[in-house]
Amino acid sequence: MRDFIGIGVGPFNLGLACLTDAVDELDGVFLEARDELAWHPGMMLDDATLQVPFLADLVTMADPSSRWSFLCYLKETGNLYPFYIRESFYPLRREYDEYCRWAAEQLESVRFGQAVTRVDHDGSSYVVTTSTGEQYRGRRLVLGVGTKPRVPEALQGMGIHSADYLLHKHELQRLGSITIVGSGQSAAEIYRDLLQESPDHGYRLTWLTRSPRFFPMEYAKLTLEMTSPEYTSYFHDLPSTTRERLGREQRSLYKGISADLVDEIFDLHYRLRVQGDGPHTTLVTSTTVTGATRDPAGDGAYELACHHDETGEDFTLRSEGLVLATGYAAEVPSFLDPVRDRIRWDDRGRFDVARDYTVDHGNREIFVQNAEEHTHGLAAPDLGMGAYRNSVIIAALTGREVYPVEKQIAVQSFGVPR
Structure with missing residues (x-):
């Protein structure tokens, strides 16, 4: 045994x-x-x-x-x-x-x-x-x-998840339009990858995110201290309702996009514009996909029902390809x-x-x-x-610390200081 x-x-x-x-x-x-x-x-x-x-x-x-x-x-x-x-x-x-x-x-x-x-x-x-x-x-x-x-309820059975992106990339690039849904690093990497090759294929590219902007991951050193033994212990001791709220509020701290990649995407847009190859793309923030249908008897395109969370407007987006970078x-x-x-x-x-x-x-x-x-x-x-x-x-x-277990490494206190 x-x-x-x-x-x-x-x-x-x-x-x-x-x-x-x-x-x-x-x-x-x-x-x-x-x-x-x-x-x-x-x-x-x-x-x-x-x-x-x-x-x-x-x-x-x-x-x-x-x-x-x-x-x-x-x-x-x-x-x-x-x-x-x-x-x-x-x-x-x-x-x-x-x-x-x-x-x-x-x-x-x-x-x-x-x-x-x-x-x-x-x-x-x-x-x-x-x-x-x-x-x-x-x-x-x-x-x-x-x-x-993870696939949101409104998109169950639709498109491909980012986990399988490379398996379907060439298939996607044969389509006339591709939509990416998601707000994190994977969504940004797929968008950049498809954008830089778009002049060779001619597809239109859309990126939808529920976030109010394309958040860069925060990498300030005092924020990084939240991945510390002290903060982990502090978080664990909080009431479950508080932990749930903080989990939602802190997503941009570790599920955002690297700042370098955000800048690369903008610079790529600029280069394509100067070359006369763009923009054949749309980036839309504050948008929730509330439903989706597909007509396999026709061209197989997806009809995405969308809601703009800031203006309150509903709109429909049609796309032949759909990538779900939904985590x-x-x-x-x-x-x-x-x-x-x-x-x-x-x-x-x-x-x-x-x-x-x-x-x-x-x-x-x-x-x-x-x-x-x-x-x-x-x-x-x-x-x-x-x-x-x-x-x-x-x-x-x-029953012993084979490898030393750090107890305190942060310069800041979490919770009420003793």
């Missing part, structure tokens, strides 16, 4: 696999449904970069000396000096994906092609069954199954059904996550990764806080 079983191998559980690889007293295994690691393959645009520095890799913020760091990957692949000369803290997204593959393929604890179908508890341990018929037994679980594409949401996997009674739930059917990322009634058996945004705030999906969360989980698994 193993000490723990990790379910899902995205960056967060992969980071846990790296950090526990050096802990002799822990015996864990990580199960991944896919045959290989692929981090957002539908958005692997050539020039896209991470929105966090390379220090937010799998391990460095917990163990800067780890053999699984991004810098070690660069050294081993012969890219350390080119990265140094490039003088940018922000790796290419494709580069980060290759780094994660490099780590996953070398870790003996990672098992690919093992889709979990059921989790039971036999009285002494968790029994995890996979699609291959194999069973794994462990005292504890670490759930890192990731998030799923992702955590879901509770059905394989947990047999052990639901061992898990704490909030009044909305979500994990009731304790400060140490446990969700079981005893606060010592089941941990979650990136399923706690509603309880821990904007740090939950942040790659830079993944190593911190894993340090907390490892401390709970071993």
